[in-house]
Amino acid sequence: MSTEIHLNTPLKTEDLEKLNVGDKVLITGTVYTARDAAHKRLVELLDAGKELPFDIRGQIIYYVGPAPAPPGKPIGSAGPTTSYRMDPYAPILMDAGLKGMVGKGPRGQGVIDSMVKNKAVYFAAIGGAAVVIAQSVKEAKIIAYEELGAEAIRELKVVDFPVFVANDTKGNDIYKIGVEKYAR
């Protein structure tokens, strides 16, 4: 549970296959933000056979709607939002090349199956570490859907963004394993 692994984006399948649930990972590189409204739009684009606003292959989507950036900072508090609301869209994005998702809370079986099939990983960021996470964000710019405000798609440059592996490429789920271990 205490191994600390450094990962750079775009993610490589062989690196992802080495990860196990519970591993602590520090992510460095580009991460894209998207939550409810942006997911709906991305999937509508794919359904219409159109191009996405960014190349999704090998990338990570972070489920977050950050607080506004105070003066002199690239971003405001930026902890994860609850992931299950993105479950209807996640398998479609993984089929399009998405390799990593960061959020909080358990995923549905359909998403877990898609992760196994696409060799993708779901990471849990810590809700309750929003300011700490914001410190790991060095740059942030809106690349699509500015009118959505907090829900716009942002391109973040992160250094050592702290997360835990919640679902690995082998179909393991920390939300089941971890809970069983400490239940009485």
Place this chain on the structure above:
Amino acid sequence: MKEINVSKIIPVVKKLCIDANYYAGEDLVEKIHEFLDKEESPTAKEILVLMLENQKMAAKEKMPICQDTGVAVIFVELGQDVHLVGGDFYAAINEGVRQGYQKGYLRKSMVDDPIIERKNTKDNTPAIIYTDIVPGDFIKITIAPKGGGAENMSEVKMMKAADGIEGVKDFVVDRIKRSGGNPCPPVVVGVGLGGDFEQSALLAKKALLRPLNEKNPDPKWAAVEEEILERINNLGIGPQGLGGRTTALAVQILSMPCHIASMPVAVNVNCHASRHESAIIQ
């Protein structure tokens, strides 16, 4: 009769919005430390330490503890000897919310139409406001910013008297079990018992305002709270749902009389950033 100009309310509400989001209550910090000492899971310990570090950093950097700075839920105790002058009372509260969320760099999380358009109102209004008329010549305003992740795990159940206290305990524990890691545990669990359908939900939300270091004044309910808390922490969900012994920091009950045919039970879940701030205007 005491005259209070509603313009006095605006800066007070503005400051409450900002303070509630930047500064964790001492009772909350104490409670997390208390559970950290008892926690068995190394990952859970690491998360609790990170939460405490995050609270300190939020206060230092003047940033909100969580990016979800919530819907502005506001409880007003309005003294019956107060005469409000100078404009619309609720408009003044909303203006305070507008200014607080803008000047405090807090996230605007309200959409105008709940179903079809869902367009952001861009200033976090309207606030959700509850007013109680009380004896006195003051106004007490409490803000409890409420995040969506935890609110979404809340529920009202119209139970039967035959379900009894054991049925209530099972319902509350099951509600938290089904919530898993979604509401950002460790959570604070507000339970509203009695009243009617909507009153039970309001009781559950008001129950969250009790300081975490205070016991229920009624020993009967204090015992039920303790039992439910122990059962919840035996679920193993842990901080953020990754497994551990710290799933809830407290269970807090408020009750009131109800109809002979009814037994409404409501659970309102609050996240680890259980936030609220109060001020009195005289």
